Amino acid sequence: MDIDQLRQAHPDHWMRATALRALALDAVANANSGHSGMPIGMADVATVLFSRHMKFDAKAPDWADRDRFILSAGHGSMLLYGLLALCGDDEITLDEVKKFRQLHARTAGHPENFMARAIEVTTGPLGQGIANSVGFAIAEEALRARFGNKLVDHHTYVIAGDGCLMEGVSHEAIGLAGRQGLGRLVVFWDDNGITIDGKVSIADKTDQLKRFEAAGWHVQAIDGHDPEAIDKAIAAAKAETARPSMIACKTHIALGHAAQDTAKGHGALTDGDQNKAAKAAWGWEAAPFEIPSDILSWWRDVGSRGAAEREAWEGRLAEASGARQAEFARTMGGEAPKKLSATIKALKKQASEEAPKHATRKSSEIVLSAINPIMPETIGGSADLTGSNNTLTKDLGTFDTDNRKGRHIFYGIREHGMAAAMNGMALHGGVRPYGGTFMAFTDYARPSMRLAALSRIPTVFVMTHDSIGLGEDGPTHQPVEHLAISRATPNTLVFRPADTVETAEAWEIALRQTSRPSVLSLTRQGLPTVRTEHKTANLTEKGAYVLADAEGKRQAILMATGSEVSVAMAARDILQAEAIGTRVVSMPSWELFEEQDEKYRRRVLPGGPVRVAVEAAVRMGWDRWLFGERGKREKSGFVGMHGFGASAPAERLFEHFGITPEAVAQKVRDLLEGRWAPDPRT
Amino acid sequence: MDIDQLRQAHPDHWMRATALRALALDAVANANSGHSGMPIGMADVATVLFSRHMKFDAKAPDWADRDRFILSAGHGSMLLYGLLALCGDDEITLDEVKKFRQLHARTAGHPENFMARAIEVTTGPLGQGIANSVGFAIAEEALRARFGNKLVDHHTYVIAGDGCLMEGVSHEAIGLAGRQGLGRLVVFWDDNGITIDGKVSIADKTDQLKRFEAAGWHVQAIDGHDPEAIDKAIAAAKAETARPSMIACKTHIALGHAAQDTAKGHGALTDGDQNKAAKAAWGWEAAPFEIPSDILSWWRDVGSRGAAEREAWEGRLAEASGARQAEFARTMGGEAPKKLSATIKALKKQASEEAPKHATRKSSEIVLSAINPIMPETIGGSADLTGSNNTLTKDLGTFDTDNRKGRHIFYGIREHGMAAAMNGMALHGGVRPYGGTFMAFTDYARPSMRLAALSRIPTVFVMTHDSIGLGEDGPTHQPVEHLAISRATPNTLVFRPADTVETAEAWEIALRQTSRPSVLSLTRQGLPTVRTEHKTANLTEKGAYVLADAEGKRQAILMATGSEVSVAMAARDILQAEAIGTRVVSMPSWELFEEQDEKYRRRVLPGGPVRVAVEAAVRMGWDRWLFGERGKREKSGFVGMHGFGASAPAERLFEHFGITPEAVAQKVRDLLEGRWAPDPRT
CATH class of the missing domain: 3.40.50.970 (Thiamin diphosphate (ThDP)-binding fold, Pyr/PP domains)
Known part of the structure; x- marks a missing residue:
């Protein structure tokens, strides 16, 4: 690749894009960890996308009608952090970029959506971002249908790499997007021909354009370093409204660096001399993490370019009826209705x-x-x-x-x-x-x-x-x-x-x-109603509760979930008939029970009685309730599965695997009479 | 679909294939459960494949050089069971077919490889079979390269449905197969246009031929009910040796049944009248589970067709040197070398x-x-x-x-x-x-x-x-x-x-x-050697063992795995320096430890001392060793993770999450001094 030619062809664009390259190079070298090559390779695409097409306002990252940007190739996180820092995001600042990959920094190794409002998605596990993007585009369509295009009218842009496209989930995602004709979805494929193990060709020779076309997508192939080609392709993708668009961007990973077009370039470029040489080749003279003021100012303008559009949108929202505004706010806020x-x-x-x-x-x-x-x-x-x-x-x-x-x-x-x-x-x-x-x-x-x-x-x-x-x-x-x-x-x-x-x-x-x-x-098979006494309180909210208490002296506690609660209730009937006072605790959610205070948990699971847990699943995890929480190993038992199931009618299987009221009752009797025996996982 | 026309065009083939249809219909109706439509639709393909192409000998299902048949669309298990029963398999007999889907029958709901030697693969979870088949074809290539084509020279055939091809794993599989040019792999796509929810088109519009071609496959499309077309396509697929082959077989699910070409036809067809009508349309007059003797005899011939070829192969194997025969037997038997x-x-x-x-x-x-x-x-x-x-x-x-x-x-x-x-x-x-x-x-x-x-x-x-x-x-x-x-x-x-x-x-x-x-x-980070004293015995085989015993009175047992064993050892140093006798138990495999007898387990984990488990993972499962196995809740603690990790250098993270020798030592001191406190999952 002739860097000089690229610089000369679009000198202003070159330096602006190179600000992203320099930040990625500096941050990764500083952290001594990360991925330099992808941000360097995709800087041109990102610059054109953000400066000429993305609808956003850096000062209002929560704006509901913003375009969404998803970095499916999450290892290239510095591309995203660089874009946000340059555009003037309040959370991902240049100072945060300096703390790339350090404890408590917002600039985690891979983008994490809870670190900053402007980070839409947590990515890194490959293929997830592109598959999430299908949901973004569906949500946009659904909301536009519901609230109208004056309030909802945006695009979802994705950068995906070879890894994303090799993962199986990408197949499911592009099949779904193609079938659903998600015209507002635009995917840039960073076609750099390199993965961690070497050239893509050592593991794959898929014709990606043909593959996306077979799934019903609009496809284009461009030089990913040519800003005009990028611009035109995005415009064409937006003009295509009936199909999702894939733009294959031929790029050079770690462009201009000694590691360009190699697997090494995929990873952390930390050699000081090589990095200096790369910056020299780029024509970048600023000190590490420094952005020349004209370039920074241009990027800040990019960040505020959408402010007017956002204000206009807010005006349109304000014109809607109060009820409509409230409903829009409620659903965007994820609040359940009263x-x-x-x-x-x-x-x-x-x-x-x-x-x-x-x-x-x-x-x-x-x-x-x-x-x-x-x-x-x-x-x-x-x-x-x-x-x-x-x-x-x-x-x-x-x-x-x-x-x-x-x-x-x-x-x-x-x-x-x-x-x-x-x-x-x-x-x-x-x-x-x-x-x-x-x-x-x-x-x-x-x-x-x-x-x-x-x-x-x-x-x-x-x-x-x-x-x-x-x-x-x-x-x-x-x-x-x-x-x-x-x-x-x-x-x-x-x-x-x-x-x-x-x-x-x-x-x-x-x-x-x-x-x-x-x-x-949830079960396939029918279950009797066990909650036959109405309570207005949501008992499941407690995680576990006493469904039926012992009559007479409490000698046994049966803990069960789902379909086995009725098994426990039937076992209780057997035991009570034998004058063995038996409590049944339904445990629909362990996590919520764990969140209750000690006093409540003690009330539900007091020490003393023998305990039997019943669940048609493996024992893993149950020891917490059988041995812990005031239980004792020698006074507890488990009725459930000890391996894989089998093919037969359901009732036969419950008998075969011994998950029956009689088996539970017998386990209680055994424990009460001192006949405890370890099972393979006790 | 004009059944009469199909019957008249190839009357002998029709009745032979219909034997498979009738068995599927009978077995599913008898079980009142299962999938009738796919075996009925793919009976023609299966008949031609088994009678004219598959290299196998029903009496020797273990023959190493047999062709492999994989039913990726495992819900159509009756197609496989029908084929095996008709061909004279010793394990999947007509009697077993009558017990379809019943407890202890070999004819499980979905094919299970351990039920009969002739069942190559456990399928049912969609996409697995086609993805397994890539491994079969790789194994064949590798073994042929190693042992020569006189001993290894076979094909892998797969029947896959729309479900298999929609699953993401199929993308990974066909990409890998295409890249590796697995010419001995032939996939039949049962292109019946139907899934459980309805027509395939409600969820997918992928051009599968184009998709496979994009991945480097040889593709053909045929009428899946025309035996001559099927035969020719298989011949062409075998003739193509540099690329895997996909044959799109246009079929009618539940052909000839009232439920033909519908989602209902995918499932269990149990309406007696409709089933009778289907048999009438097929021209099938035999009683349920009965196969006319001429047809059964023809199928038995199919089953024994490969016997001579197998004998010839055995002759070739016998000609090899003794060492070569022994090595072939060892590797095929999965035996480790001495x-x-x-x-x-x-x-x-x-x-x-x-x-x-x-x-x-x-x-x-x-x-x-x-x-x-x-x-x-x-x-x-x-x-x-x-x-x-x-x-x-x-x-x-x-x-x-x-x-x-x-x-x-x-x-x-x-x-x-x-x-x-x-x-x-x-x-x-x-x-x-x-x-x-x-x-x-x-x-x-x-x-x-x-x-x-x-x-x-x-x-x-x-x-x-x-x-x-x-x-x-x-x-x-x-x-x-x-x-x-x-x-x-x-x-x-x-x-x-x-x-x-x-x-x-x-x-x-x-x-x-x-x-x-x-x-x-396995860890990314470097670990010291903790096993500095050589023992010829494989201690890991015991699952857990005493790595370092307490000096002086045994007051604490530290249990740890992997990278945390050295953390435990360092904690032991701290504690021993304080005269707190501390044993460290390394637990490389819980499963193997669980298989040891009570006596050994008691020797490793005796009751009495306080216990602390150290593992940089969630607590789930540890209670078995902390509260159970002679442990006590109030005398045990866990040092590990309580949620997701974070992005930072590893050493900082171990400090941040408190997984350090000092933290372990402090937990021991707390327990010894009665300062036990529940943690969120204790």
């Missing part, structure tokens, strides 16, 4: 009185049927299991190219793509996504479920068919470790409701969250 | 004596450098982190189109595709796969890691950068819940070695496994 509480209470009362026998996936549908009409911000969906996950309620409509008001999405067989898109919607704001699949396929959605937790967003994962209770489909489809997986994940609420009442309570809590995701673990 | 034990012992001795300070990922490389030369069956690789995962040892060579003897694969940024391909290799047999990525990306590989455990195969997952010790890349890249995730998974060995000695021991155990996968949790 009616929610009364709606849930009414539903609980009815369920307690009628005591239906429903699978909790059906209970969930009943709850959603009440919620969706009063929460127009919900967007449901399923990964090709709509009728099984019970996510589609009446009058929701199907989100489609010709019906952006539709609020249910046929995601296709794309659990990962669905989860990532939902995260994108939640991050965009203004909509509240929930989506379903079989709980065993938590595995497919895991990378995005973890990121929902890390990103502090309230995505709701509707996981049905949550145990061997799904029956004949067999062990591939029967979760046994998946409750443990979600419970092990920080900042995640896991709910395993026992009946319609607890399902309603769990949904209410999930829909009030603003900073953590919820996982609903 | 030399392994001595090699590991020598390496351990050297490491104990020299006491190097290595990251365990580096230790792993050192071990592999000793192992790979004596185990020519290993095939290593990395998902674009070769230099970080340390999977490539000297002289291994790169597996590539022009070097099938190469034993290291550049998988690209495809963690899921890598894991699935490794499973395929392990299932094929004759090679022993290991592959690396960052441990946080367990999430990306999860569906295949679970299937390795469920399928009882010894895939080795090399997971490096296993904690906050990776430093600046931050929380997106720092595993905290991933040890718990793998430990919660049944039939999985998780190793977290503390130094080079334990790493060598862990590798030895992993390489001796035949029926369970291993996860190696």
Whole structure:
């Protein structure tokens, strides 16, 4: 690459873009860690995008109608930090850039959305950003359909690298975006031909343009260092409104550096002499972290370019009716409607009185049927299991190219793509996504479920068919470790409701969250109503509570969740008939119970009685409640799964694996009579 | 679709294929559960494939050089069971077909490889089979390069559905297969246009032919009900030796049934009248589960067609030298070489004596450098982190189109595709796969890691950068819940070695496994050697052992894994200096420790002393060792992570999160002096 030629062809542009290059080089060298090459290679694209197309106001990073910028290739975080610092962001400043990758700095190794308002998405795990972007674009379409294009009218721009495009989730994302004709989505592919292991060609020879075209995308290929070509391509992408756009930007990683076009250039460029030489080649003479005032001033203008447009938008918002303004603010703020509480209470009362026998996936549908009409911000969906996950309620409509008001999405067989898109919607704001699949396929959605937790967003994962209770489909489809997986994940609420009442309570809590995701673990099989006495209080909010107390002397406590709460209740009947006073504690959410104070927890789980936990899943995690919290190893037992399931009718499986009322009762008798024995995991 | 026309065009073929249709219809109706439509739709393809192309001998399903058949669309399991039963398989018989989906039957809801030798792969979770098939084809190439085409010369055939092709993992798989030019791989796409939620078009409009072509595949499109077209396409696919082949087979799901071409046809067709009508339309008059003798006889001939070829192959094998025969048998049998034990012992001795300070990922490389030369069956690789995962040892060579003897694969940024391909290799047999990525990306590989455990195969997952010790890349890249995730998974060995000695021991155990996968949790950061006294015995085999005993009265037991073992050792130094007798227990594998008898476990973890566990991960699971196994809640503590990590240099992070020798020592002092306090998860 002839740097001189690039400099001469567009001298002003060159120096402005090179400000980004220099900051990346300085910050990475200073941290002695990070990724220099990508920001250097994509500086031209970023400069043209931000200065000529992105609608934003650096002083109002929360502006609802801003364009969204997503750095899917998150390792190139310095590109984003550089852009924000130059544009005058209040949080990602030049001082923060100097603290790149240090403890407590906002400039973390990879962009983290909770570090600064202007960081839209937490990226780094490859492919997530591009998959989130599909959700951003869906949210924009849905909100535009709802509030009109005077209030909602923006684009989503993404920079993705070869890694993003090799990851499987990118396939699910571009398939979904192509099918949905998301014309406001523009993806720049940083086509630099380099990955960590060397040239892309050692591992991949995919024709990406052809691939995106096959998925229904508008595609272009340009020189990623030519500002005019970049500008034209973005304009063409915006002009294409019926299809998402992919712009293949041929670039040189670590442009102008000794490591240009090499795998070394992907990583941290820390050699002082080489870095000096690179700056010399760029014609950059400023000291480290210093930006010449004319260049900084130009960038600050870029940052404030959108201020007038923002003010005009605020004017339009102010012209709307008070109710409309309030509703816009409420949904963008992620606030549940006031009616929610009364709606849930009414539903609980009815369920307690009628005591239906429903699978909790059906209970969930009943709850959603009440919620969706009063929460127009919900967007449901399923990964090709709509009728099984019970996510589609009446009058929701199907989100489609010709019906952006539709609020249910046929995601296709794309659990990962669905989860990532939902995260994108939640991050965009203004909509509240929930989506379903079989709980065993938590595995497919895991990378995005973890990121929902890390990103502090309230995505709701509707996981049905949550145990061997799904029956004949067999062990591939029967979760046994998946409750443990979600419970092990920080900042995640896991709910395993026992009946319609607890399902309603769990949904209410999930829909009030603003900073953590919820996982609903729901059955395929029918369950009796166990909450037959109506209580206005949301008992699930306590995480665990006494569902039925011992009659007579309390000798045993049975702890259970979900479908096994009724097993515990039936075991209690057996035991009480034998004059063994037995308490049943329903534990729909461990995380919420852990948040209760010691006094409450002691009231629910006092020391003394023997304890048996019942859950059709592996034991992992239960020892906390069996041995800890005033329990004792020799006075506790577990009835559940000790390995994978099997293929047979559900009732046969519960018998086969010994998860029955009689087995629970026998375990209690054994413990009371001193016949404790270790099981393989005791 | 005009059934009569199909029947008349190829009357003999029609009735033979319809035997598969009738069995599927009968078995699903009998079980009142399952998927009828796919076997009915793909019966023609399967019949032509098995009768005219597949190299196999039903009486010798273990024959090493058989063609492999993989039903990626595993829900259509009755297609596979029907084929095997008709061909005369000894395990999947017509009697077993009658017990479809019942407890203890070999005919599980989805195919499970451990149920019958002729079932190559456990499928059902969509996309896995097609991704496994890439590993099968790689194994075939590698073995052919090693043993010659007189012994190894076969194909891998796959039936995949729309679900498989929508799943992200299919993208990774076809990209890898295309890049590697796997000419012996032939994928049939069951292009029936239907998924559970309805028409494929509601969720996807991908041009699959174009997509596969973009990935470097040979593609054809045919009428999937025309036996001559099917035959010709398979012949053309076999003739293409430089590229994998995809044959789009236009079919009608539930052909001839009232539910033909509908989502209902995908599932269980159980309406007696409709099923009768379908059989009438097919011209099938036999009673349920009965096969007319001429048709059964024809199928039995299909099953024995390959016997002569197998015998010829056995003759060729017998002609080889004794050593070559023994080596072929050893590697196909998955047996470790005799030399392994001595090699590991020598390496351990050297490491104990020299006491190097290595990251365990580096230790792993050192071990592999000793192992790979004596185990020519290993095939290593990395998902674009070769230099970080340390999977490539000297002289291994790169597996590539022009070097099938190469034993290291550049998988690209495809963690899921890598894991699935490794499973395929392990299932094929004759090679022993290991592959690396960052441990946080367990999430990306999860569906295949679970299937390795469920399928009882010894895939080795090399997971490096296993904690906050990776430093600046931050929380997106720092595993905290991933040890718990793998430990919660049944039939999985998780190793977290503390130094080079334990790493060598862990590798030895992993390489001796035949029926369970291993996860190696390895550090990025350097660790001192803690096993400075050489022991010939493999202590890691016990799962946990006393690394350093208390001097004086035993007042405390510190339990730790991996990088925190040296933290515990340093804490012991502090405590011993204060005359607090402290034992350190290294626990490289919980699963193996759990398999030890009570007596041994009691010797390692006796009751009495206070206990502190140290692990830079979440607490989930530790309560078993802290509260259970003779421990007590009020006399135990945990030093580890309570949430996600952060971006900073590793040493700063260990201080910040309080995982230090001083913190451990202080926890012991607190416990000894009665200052126990619950932590958020105690």
